[in-house]
Amino acid sequence: MQINLIGINHKSAPLDIREKVAVPDGKLYEALSFLREYLPDAVVLSTCNRTEIYTTEEDAGEKSLAFLSSFHGLPVQVLKAHAYSHSAEAAIRHLLCVTAGLESMVLGEYEILGQVNHALEAAEKTGMVNYPLRQLFLGAIRTGRQVRERTGISRNALSVSSVAVELATEIVGSLEDCKLVVIGAGEAGRLVTKAARERGTPRIYLTSRTMDKAVLLAEKLGGVPFPMEGMEEELTTTGIVVACADAPHWILTYGQIAKVMRKRSSTPLVIIDIAVPRNTEPAIKDIANVFLYNIDDLAQIAEQNLHLRRAEIEKANAIINEETDRLLTWWQTLETRPVVSALMSKADAIRLSHLEKTLKKLRPLSEEERENLDSMTRAIVTKILHDPVQYLKSRGNNANGYAQVVTELFKLDEPDENEK
16 A cells, blocks of 8 residues: 555646646535545545645556546546656655645745645545545645744745735736725635735725625625625726636626726726636637736746745755655555564464463463563564564565565465464
8 A cells, every 4th residue: 555646736737727627625525425436545635726636545546537537527638648646755745845835836835734634624524534644644734834834935925816916016016096806705815805905905895606705704804895796897997806716617707898898998907817717718818908817827926936935945845855754654664564463463373372382381380470471472572573573664665575575474364373
């Protein structure tokens, strides 16, 4: 048994592919239940930049791709062209790098910690997490926290949401006289609203498919909630829109925006869509005076963020290397535990069998004498097996199959002679 992962992220695939394999939060439990038909254990991590499946099942790559293909209605060959896979140590290290924010578009972004934790909780609630996977993800979350506590990787770090506000500022020059519409009242919407408020944006209008969420966010951070039905009216007087809703379909369509623009004379409209899947119909970019940006357009600002934090990457990698070694050692120990247990059990059965035969030949012994003899024979067995067991634990995941060699040498898969 070993950890395997297959995924598609912003480095391996363009947005139009990523959004097709994304698993929105509202569909995560449905996806996990469907995934059970392909894998008995798995964690699905789906964010704006990646969709990854972690499992301990063999043939994980083919099964994971088959699931994604069936769930999303995509050809397997399309997925294969953009997918990457890792196993064993490489998979462990990749997960730790993801949780530490090193694999994010915005280096060091903090949101990924919560997203990894949410992915684990969802898998646990659907009964898709076995003990090794749970411990691995808990170790990854712990590592992510250590990286942020012991390095400056997340100091004054941006998020995708704050980068969107940064882009808006670069486009219009200042947000202080601008009306901003935020579509989505989840975590991304909260961060957009917070960043815009800190930039001095005086008028922030919030909407969501769930109106109660928009009202609650407006009350917390200051803003004006409005229903989705009032979208066209609000967009008529809006300078910038940031779309970040968890929706399975387009919220802003070509026809809708074309109608809005006819009411705005020559005033331009900036739309920044950071949702995956996208909230806006791509054809909107062809409408005059509409400037449409998606999450991949944030790369330039994200690169500036990378430059500012590049010095912290080496420190973060040192922590990740240390934790990867620790988790790998634990995984190897877990891998060999059944063999070690079988070896110790067989040795102890032989010890007890011969001890009983010997005691029958001796004069009656006191309870203390019997305990001393039992302790002595147990210590002998433990001492003899100590080095082989430690050697086995340290190489349990080795390709040479040390565990199998021990099993064959000591005939651990055969009935014990003492039980015949």
